[in-house]
Amino acid sequence: MQTSIVCAAVLAFAIPAASAEQLDIMNSGGYTAAYLALKPRYEAASGDTLVTAWGPSMGKSPEAIPNRLARGEPADVVIMVGYALDQLIAQGKVDPASRTELADSRIGMVVRAGHALPDISTVEALKATLLGADSIAYSDSASGVYIERELLKKLDIEAAVKPKAHMVQKTPVAMQVAEGKYELGFQQVSEILPVRGATFVARIPEPVQSVTRFAAGIPVQARHPEAARKLLRFLAGPEARGAVAASGLDPLPNN
Template sequence: MRKLLQSIALLASAGLATAAQAEQLQVMTSGGFTAAYQLLGPKFAAASGNTLETSLGPSMGKAPEAIPNRLARGEKADVVIMVGYALDELIKQGKVDPASRVELADSRIGMVVRAGAPKPDIGSVEALKQTLLAANSVAYSDSASGVYVENQLFKRLGIEDQLKPKATMVPKIPVGSVVAKGDYQVGMQQVSELLPVPGVSFVGKLPEAVQSVTRFAAGIPVNAQHPRQAKALLDYLASPGAQQDVQATGLDSVSR
């Protein structure tokens, strides 16, 4: 509670907690940080008086909802929250102010099975390998975690050829949702994207030796209409008072 009050005080000290200054901020956020944002966004809005209009989309990829594609079409945003290296690419392109970049959290990859199904052993690299070989079907996302699974994890485990016929990249929707329906036996995605999905059981995180840690970060587009209020939101999301909610969603706080 003390940390939350400190964060609220930070907002007030920024001169944003008055109705006269309230603005509607356009926020684009990608899957991995979304659960934390959904907890923290309303607290920021209540403390600052601003409102948040939120668009969801992946950090990369060909889907029209992907944040880079939204910006390329001319959609306006005051804040973008996404995979760090994808944000860095937008900074290189001159679309996001480099001075605004804030690191938010680390995200690790986990596995789920359908609720009620036996939980397989993934406690070691060899156990994970055998679990994937034994699975009838495997699903993974079309964002950062899925790119790693498809291009690196299967190769590192030496099972790329065996997994190719039965492993599928699932676009746009949470991987857990297709596992919950029974379309796939196991699913892998960032833990923060798996935990909110009903109808699945969380097996655990991949072993650290073959884990891929994705850093989530945020920034302010160069054409943002409300950059001052946007900075206050980013300061709040990265503040000590926000970390309990960040960790509750399966993310790991960034060491500062």
């Protein structure tokens, strides 16, 4: 029964080849693994082609989605951290009616493959692990901003840890850890799991966890808004849940 429902849902997005569109998508790191799994399925079912630009939801790098939009790069759909999307909506750059919630993301820790797995099963264990580490890295997107501005203060270890902490731009944190540049890395779990040479340790404890909701929207300058809405319905629908969960994200109850 479930298979037939999923098939029917996917077929509902199928459109005649004559009306197929090329959609420009901007996608941020945390949703990448789920998107890559869903992209070929959607293209096969709809006939549309998804051309993807990659970048963080925020930050100073030229690849960051707000900076791409500011330069006038084309986008029919943006997929990013929800509160960063809300900023674009407030600036009049994304249609507020198009805002679609996709998944929740939690922060995890990574070490280089082959290294012992530190204990972060409790808040006190996490605190001790951070204090004992030689170097720590986190991203310049939502997870890293939370760690730098809030988590270290909550644990009351900001003064001790800040000097050995590094915010990494563009490159996945787990990749830097895999190369031996940092002892510990923190990023959204969905960005850690695909990286070879690095081992996912665990999510940070729930009492100090930060849950980031990923959402998508349609820029007001989108060239194919109707086709974009079909894509958003697919990404937020039940047929996407399996890929979302497998990527390390948490599907939303209503999707």
